[in-house]
Amino acid sequence: MTIDTDVRIGFIGTGVMGRGMAANLIKAGYKLTVYTRTSAKAQELLDMGAEWSHSPAELAKQVDVLITIIGYPKDVEEVYLGEQGILQHARKGTYVMDMTTSSPILAERIYAEARKKGIHALDAPVSGGDIGAREARLSIMVGGDEDAFHAVRPLLQAMGTNIVHQGGAGAGQHTKMSNQIAIASNMMGVCEALAYAKRAGLDPMNVLKSIESGAAGSWSLSQLGPRMIQGDFSPGFYVKHFIKDMKIALESAQALKIKTPGLALAESLYELLAESGDADSGTQALFKLIDDPAFAAMMEEKNVHAKSES
Structure with missing residues (x-):
């Protein structure tokens, strides 16, 4: 045809x-x-x-x-x-x-x-x-x-x-799992970097100008970083759907007998974000969680570190 x-x-x-x-x-x-x-x-x-x-x-x-x-x-x-x-x-x-x-x-x-x-x-x-x-x-x-x-x-x-x-058949989905695995760890890094800049008293937008075109550059940093800084957590891609993707990737990785500790930690953090009421927010809302002064206590309470190592 x-x-x-x-x-x-x-x-x-x-x-x-x-x-x-x-x-x-x-x-x-x-x-x-x-x-x-x-x-x-x-x-x-x-x-x-x-x-x-x-x-x-x-x-x-x-x-x-x-x-x-x-x-x-x-x-x-x-x-x-x-x-x-x-x-x-x-x-x-x-x-x-x-x-x-x-x-x-x-x-x-x-x-x-x-x-x-x-x-x-x-x-x-x-x-x-x-x-x-x-x-x-x-x-x-x-x-x-x-x-x-x-x-x-x-x-x-x-x-x-x-x-x-x-x-x-299935090769497209396996490729998308590779994509989501890469994004999962990258999103944690982007959120941590901007939260760090903010806590250090820097202008996060100025920091973004310096780091987005260097070795730290990524789509998430350039496209979602400004949204994080501006407090725009509207969904381009829902937290709940990203959790779904990460669960599929974890199951696929297990079937392939490969360890994905970064993916496991990211999935745990996004689960924590969804539990806090942000399931229908955009994936950049992870910044809110990491930037929260109570974040460390939340991780300890939910035993997130231990879960990521399982």
């Missing part, structure tokens, strides 16, 4: 990331049909010309390519493998692409079931946050058959700029 603007595209998941990604597909000229539990949640996309479907099953019957970016692995499993799921209703030859950060093992299961039905399945998680989603600058990590990857590449190019086929 040639992907052109006449191909019918389905999209499930219009949250912080999905909304911007779907909008960019419409801007690129694709005909989009979306599913949300209520049409009101898709109103912005409907105003741009998208159509609305009442269920994943109904949507799967209508489209040539179906993209999902939803919440948790259990949601992905239900939407793809449930009785009213995508694979029960999609036509032979359909391309399905899950862009949720999910389990590599689940991605392999979806691929195997799809292949039995003549459906092309790809796992294609993304990185770049809400800004990358809005500006079509996402990094997209793709697992699945190479010919299927090349078939959908025009769609991916409407949503991202760094698009890499990583290998067979």
Whole structure:
């Protein structure tokens, strides 16, 4: 199949990331049909010309390519493998692409079931946050058959700029786990560095000017550092979803028999942050926890150090 603007595209998941990604597909000229539990949640996309479907099953019957970016692995499993799921209703030859950060093992299961039905399945998680989603600058990590990857590449190019086929089924999700492991420890370092600068009586924005372009530089430091300093903890990526990702990465690392102490500590700290009421804040809210004068006492009370070494 040639992907052109006449191909019918389905999209499930219009949250912080999905909304911007779907909008960019419409801007690129694709005909989009979306599913949300209520049409009101898709109103912005409907105003741009998208159509609305009442269920994943109904949507799967209508489209040539179906993209999902939803919440948790259990949601992905239900939407793809449930009785009213995508694979029960999609036509032979359909391309399905899950862009949720999910389990590599689940991605392999979806691929195997799809292949039995003549459906092309790809796992294609993304990185770049809400800004990358809005500006079509996402990094997209793709697992699945190479010919299927090349078939959908025009769609991916409407949503991202760094698009890499990583290998067979599950390879996209394994790559995203590597991404999240790197981010987890980096976020702790960014928060500690800015909290230290603040406690030392420095101007954190001035400190940022000095360190963001040197060896300490990172996306998190440049993009989220200013938000931390300004007290902007609105979600580009939710704390609760980052915890979900880290749990998947910890499970995957255990299956691969690799120790990830930095990841384990970060997951413990974000759990503590969520318990304090910030589950729906952006991941940069970890700064609030580390900058809190009571932080050390909280760590001792929750035995966070011991947990990170388990």
